[in-house]
Amino acid sequence: MNIFFVAVGMGLCALVFLVLYRAIFGPGVFNRIAAISAVGTKTLIILLIIGYVYNRVEMFIDISMVYALLNFIGCIAAAKYLEMER
Amino acid sequence: MTYILVGLAIICILGGLFFFTTATIGLLRFPDFFTRLHATGKGDTLAVFLCLIGFALYEGFSLTALKIVVIAVFMFLAQPTATHAISRAGIRRGLKPWVKGEERR
Amino acid sequence: MIGKSDDIIIKTIARIFVPFLQLYALYVIMHGHYSPGGGFQGGVILGASMALLLITHGYDELKRRLPEGALIFLGSLGVLIYAGIGLICLLLGGNYLDYSQLSVILGVDAPHARSLGILGVELGVGFTVMAIMYSIFFDISTGGILPEDQRREDRAEGER
Numbered sequence: 001m002n003i004f005f006v007a008v009g010m011g012l013c014a015l016v017f018l019v020l021y022r023a024i025f026g027p028g029v030f031n032r033i034a035a036i037s038a039v040g041t042k043t044l045i046i047l048l049i050i051g052y053v054y055n056r057v058e059m060f061i062d063i064s065m066v067y068a069l070l071n072f073i074g075c076i077a078a079a080k081y082l083e084m085e086r
Numbered sequence: 087m088t089y090i091l092v093g094l095a096i097i098c099i100l101g102g103l104f105f106f107t108t109a110t111i112g113l114l115r116f117p118d119f120f121t122r123l124h125a126t127g128k129g130d131t132l133a134v135f136l137c138l139i140g141f142a143l144y145e146g147f148s149l150t151a152l153k154i155v156v157i158a159v160f161m162f163l164a165q166p167t168a169t170h171a172i173s174r175a176g177i178r179r180g181l182k183p184w185v186k187g188e189e190r191r
Numbered sequence: 192m193i194g195k196s197d198d199i200i201i202k203t204i205a206r207i208f209v210p211f212l213q214l215y216a217l218y219v220i221m222h223g224h225y226s227p228g229g230g231f232q233g234g235v236i237l238g239a240s241m242a243l244l245l246i247t248h249g250y251d252e253l254k255r256r257l258p259e260g261a262l263i264f265l266g267s268l269g270v271l272i273y274a275g276i277g278l279i280c281l282l283l284g285g286n287y288l289d290y291s292q293l294s295v296i297l298g299v300d301a302p303h304a305r306s307l308g309i310l311g312v313e314l315g316v317g318f319t320v321m322a323i324m325y326s327i328f329f330d331i332s333t334g335g336i337l338p339e340d341q342r343r344e345d346r347a348e349g350e351r
Binding site: 001008022028030031037042044057061075078079080 | 092096099102103106107109110113114119122123126130134137138141144145150153154156157160161164165167168169171172174175176178179181191
């Protein structure tokens with residue numbers, strides 16, 4: 001069961017590197033914000049998988065909940081800032 | 087009983103990994119900003135929900151599974167709202183949607 | 192000055208989430224001795240919930256709920272709780288912040304008194320961190336211009 005979780009985690013890490021291509025080369029700032037939001041979502045699952053591998057799930061649930069919250073609030077704050085005209 | 091729950095959990099997690107892969111391929115290959123928002127907004131939300139339900143089924147009936155379900159409900163409500171906010175900002179700043187026949191942006 | 196967002200979806204979702212965010216922050220403060228968390232982390236989540244309300248509802252709505260006088264009062268109250276517990280331990284005959292002397296007042300034995308003393312200082316830290324996080328966010332977002340002066344400038348420009 002451990003090997004299955006580690007394999008899924010490594011697959012997700014490879015997907016994060018693929019999304020970073022859009023974060024570096026995306027023309028304009030909007031593509032970069034969408035890419036960073038996607039990276040944050042994948043990080044949430046990787047944190048829980050690490051918790052399962054080291055057999056201490058209760059600790060990592062609190063951390064991943066806080067990360068989901070901060071991802072949401074950061075995305076809305078960035079969108080509000082980009083709406084304003086210069 | 088536990089074997090059925092573990093089997094269901096493995097199926098859910100593999101389904102979530104499949105939807106993550108298709109959402110990432112869409113983010114790389116689509117021709118415009120709004121179409122890429124479609125891919126990451128819908129695909130990522132469903133994938134996260136399936137993965138978290140898989141983790142909750144693997145735990146069985148305990149307090150930890152309830153906390154994971156709370157995170158899943160929060161992500162299901164919050165991620166589409168963030169996508170909506172970004173797309174409104176894009177429209178306000180004058181980005182035009184892609185019409186078939188133009189070049190990739 | 193931050194104007195309010197004219198989208199009903201974002202306003203409704205923010206209004207649904209803020210009570211649950213604050214309840215979760217209180218859980219993080221209280222459960223800090225056993226799981227990751229404690230005073231500072233819970234205070235940051237409380238400040239972030241107030242910042243979410245500020246972004247979506249604008250400054251005029253939030254001026255009623257959290258005026259600047261209340262912010263100063265909350266920040267000072269946290270420091271008073273922290274230093275006050277330390278001073279009470281000093282007055283009862285021990286060292287500064289030596290919680291085992293609190294067992295005289297509370298009537299429990301020494302390990303319970305230490306646990307309750309730590310809980311008290313964590314609450315104080317949480318209050319102060321919440322007030323300072325919200326105040327920093329507000330000062331940076333307006334650029335140092337008070338909203339009353341901003342309105343006066345806007346009116347003067349409109350007349351010109």
